[in-house]
Amino acid sequence: MFKKVLIANRGEIACRIIRACRELGINTVAIHSEVDRESMHVKLADQSVCVGEASASDSYLNIPSIIAAAEISGADAIHPGYGFLSENTYFAEVCEACGLKFIGPSKESIEKMGDKIAAIELMKKSGVPVVPGSDGPISADDPKIFAMAKKIGYPVIVKATAGGGGKGMRIVTSEETLQNAIVMAQTEAKAAFGNPDVYMEKYIEEPHHIEFQILGDKYGKTAYLPERDCSIQRRHQKLVEESPSPLISESLRKKMGKAARNAAVAVKYVTVGTVEFLVDKKGHFYFMEMNTRIQVEHPITEMVTGIDLVKEQIKLAAGEKLSVISEKVKILGHAIECRINAEDPDKDFIPSPGKIGKLYLPGGPGIRIDTHVYSGYTIPPFYDSLIAKIISFGADRNESITRMQRALREVEIENVKNTSSLHAKIMNSEQFRKGSVSTDFLSKHIFGK
Numbered sequence: 103m104f105k106k107v108l109i110a111n112r113g114e115i116a117c118r119i120i121r122a123c124r125e126l127g128i129n130t131v132a133i134h135s136e137v138d139r140e141s142m143h144v145k146l147a148d149q150s151v152c153v154g155e156a157s158a159s160d161s162y163l164n165i166p167s168i169i170a171a172a173e174i175s176g177a178d179a180i181h182p183g184y185g186f187l188s189e190n191t192y193f194a195e196v197c198e199a200c201g202l203k204f205i206g207p208s209k210e211s212i213e214k215m216g217d218k219i220a221a222i223e224l225m226k227k228s229g230v231p232v233v234p235g236s237d238g239p240i241s242a243d244d245p246k247i248f249a250m251a252k253k254i255g256y257p258v259i260v261k262a263t264a265g266g267g268g269k270g271m272r273i274v275t276s277e278e279t280l281q282n283a284i285v286m287a288q289t290e291a292k293a294a295f296g297n298p299d300v301y302m303e304k305y306i307e308e309p310h311h312i313e314f315q316i317l318g319d320k321y322g323k324t325a326y327l328p329e330r331d332c333s334i335q336r337r338h339q340k341l342v343e344e345s346p347s348p349l350i351s352e353s354l355r356k357k358m359g360k361a362a363r364n365a366a367v368a369v370k371y372v373t374v375g376t377v378e379f380l381v382d383k384k385g386h387f388y389f390m391e392m393n394t395r396i397q398v399e400h401p402i403t404e405m406v407t408g409i410d411l412v413k414e415q416i417k418l419a420a421g422e423k424l425s426v427i428s429e430k431v432k433i434l435g436h437a438i439e440c441r442i443n444a445e446d447p448d449k450d451f452i453p454s455p456g457k458i459g460k461l462y463l464p465g466g467p468g469i470r471i472d473t474h475v476y477s478g479y480t481i482p483p484f485y486d487s488l489i490a491k492i493i494s495f496g497a498d499r500n501e502s503i504t505r506m507q508r509a510l511r512e513v514e515i516e517n518v519k520n521t522s523s524l525h526a527k528i529m530n531s532e533q534f535r536k537g538s539v540s541t542d543f544l545s546k547h548i549f550g551k
Contacts, residue, residue, distance in 0.1 A: 103420050104128050104179040104203065108172045109143065110193075111183030112162060114474045114488060115396070116143035119181050122412035131175040133168060135161035137482045142474040149175050156484050162186045165193055172202050179203035179419065185486065188395040189216055205419040207394045211369045215392040218263045219301050225389045228368040230361045233380065233388040235303025239263060242284040248277055250302065257305040260284050262291035268338025269294040273305055306388065308540040309380040310349050311335065313393075314362035315403050317414060318371040319424040326359040326366075326377075326428050327403050333539045334528060336451065341521070341544075342528055343399040344438045345406050348499060348537025349381065358387055359428060365392060374400075374415040398491070401472060402437035405495040436502040437495045440510070440528075444487040446519040455483040459516030464509035468495045468502070481518060489520055499537070503529055524548070 107123050108131040109116045120130045120143060132147035137156045144150045151171035154161035161167070163186060172180055180202050182188035188206065191213045197204040206212070215221045219239065222232050234254050240247055251258050251274070260283050262270025270291030272283035284300060292298035315327040331347035332340045350358070362377035369392075376393040400411045409426065418424065445451040461477040473490035475481070481489070492509050496502035507529045513522040528534055533547045 104416070106131060106148075106175065106177045107179045107181050107205070107416070108133065108168070108175060108177035108202075109147070109181050109183065110162070110168050111181070111186055111188075112138055112141060112143060112474075113486065114472050114491065115183040115185075115398075116141075117146055117474050118472055119183060119412055120146045122410065122416060123181075125410075126413060126416060128416070131171065131177050133162070133171050135484075137484065140479065142476065142479075151175060156482065158186065158484060162485075165196060169196060169200055169202070173200070177202065179205055181205040181416070182395065184395050184398060189393070191216065203419060205373065205416055207372050207375060208370070211371055212394045214369045215394050216264060218261065218391060219299075221392060222389070224368050225365060228364050230365050230368075230389045231387060233303045233306065233390070236301045238301065239299040240284060240302050242281040242288075247280060247284070247302070251277065251280055254302065254304050257307070258302050259305040260287040260300050260302055262287065262295060262297070263299040263301055264291065264295040264297040270300060271338060306380045306382050308542060309333075309382055310347065310539070311340075311378065311390075311541055312347055312350065312358065312381050312387065313376050313378040313397070314359055315397075315400070315411065316362055316366040316371060316375050316377055317418065317424055317426055318366050318373065318375075319418050320372050320421060321423060322367075322370070323424045324363050324366045324371065325424060325426040325431075326362045327407055327409065327426070327431055328433050329355060329358065330399055330402060331539070332378075332399065333541050334534075334543045335541050336544055338541075340399065340441070342438065342440055342525065343402055344436065344499070344502070345402040346433055346436065348539075354385060354387075361387070361389070363428070365389065373418045374411055398441065398488075399439050401470060401491060401493045402439045405437035405470065405493060406433050406435055407431055408434060435495055435497050436499040437493060438502050438506050440492045440506060440525040441521070442489045442492060442513070442515075442525070443521045444481045444489050444518050445521055447521050447524040451521075453483060453487050454519035455481045455487075456518050457481075458518055460514055461516065462512065462514040463490060464492065464512035466505075466508070468505045469493070469509050470495070489515065489518070492525075500535075503535060 106129040132150040153167040187193040194209040288298040318324040334342040378390040470493040494506035
């Protein structure tokens with residue numbers, strides 16, 4: 103097992119990793135930017151090192167400074183969390199070259215799944231269902247794109263081959279807007295990921311966004327855990343997640359879980375990751391992407407299975423054998439996660455950084471809070487706007503919803519606009535309570551009124 107882990111991240115996920123390490127008897131090193139000196143993860147860690155100025159490029163994306171911090175502090179492993187460098191092949195490679203264990207999959211696995219076109223081709227060969235689409239990158243100047251789009255069938259979606267989070271994506275409903283959509287997606291992809299390549303695939307209307315947690319060890323053993331439904335989104339970013347999905351039957355769960363495990367086997371996956379699918383109205387599912395890291399929404403899987411995913415991730419990276427057997431995992435109840443962000447939902451989700459005054463986050467039976475904020479903490483404008491994750495757990499979906507409703511009523515975050523009121527509207531929605539959700543839920547049932 104590792105003796106000291108450096109966390110190459112910030113915020114709530116850094117706190118979460120520090121707590122997991124502490125339970126495993128591992129010392130921790132927190133890195134931070136100049137504006138994050140008072141962040142909770144810095145206070146919780148055994149050591150801390152400033153790695154640069156406020157901007158992410160000067161700090162949390164500054165590979166030389168992060169490696170230097172690991173070497174100076176005597177860390178023997180680096181945990182990247184999610185975002186920042188968590189899926190950066192070069193960073194994983196540099197860690198290994200410097201004798202530091204990267205707590206994540208191999209650079210080869212990251213590389214294979216980081217390029218969406220290559221990932222789709224690999225999934226096809228592995229028998230995993232994929233959405234019909236182009237065989238490679240496309241260009242607005244290629245006259246064949248019109249016939250291709252017609253064959254796939256409108257609407258289609260143009261997507262960046264690299265990255266995620268809704269960047270470099272355009273939905274196209276007609277031939278007249280196709281070329282312009284490709285150019286716009288390429289421009290956005292270039293700016294966000296440094297790679298302008300985009301591809302085209304069928305746009306699945308009103309889909310459920312379903313993902314499966316996968317785990318793998320270096321001995322070739324893999325497992326999957328019960329699904330998460332991440333359908334409630336805005337601009338392709340998840341807001342609410344739940345497990346299990348109200349859509350998925352036991353037979354479909356096994357079928358999709360097997361496909362997720364096949365995807366993991368195809369890339370010889372080690373540690374913890376996620377395979378994401380789109381599921382249409384008829385229950386047909388299609389591979390969307392694989393995230394080679396821990397997910398923001400991992401707590402709901404932990405609640406319904408009793409498995410600590412961050413500790414499992416660390417143990418698998420340390421070379422321990424996988425102890426999880428998919429067929430023996432029981433669903434213990436129902437869990438929901440609401441992401442409370444420092445944004446104003448009434449003003450198109452404009453960011454709302456600033457100093458938190460009075461702060462009260464809920465508790466009570468069946469409520470878990472993952473956060474890094476406290477009264478007097480200043481939310482900086484340079485990073486992700488996540489304030490806290492509220493996770494509710496109940497014996498069934500109805501109890502989980504009821505507990506979340508109660509928790510959201512208790513939230514008080516003074517001086518900072520946040521999305522707790524929006525989540526309350528979602529929980530109170532008749533359509534949500536029925537389990538009738540899809541990726542256009544907000545536009546149809548919340549903002550469409």
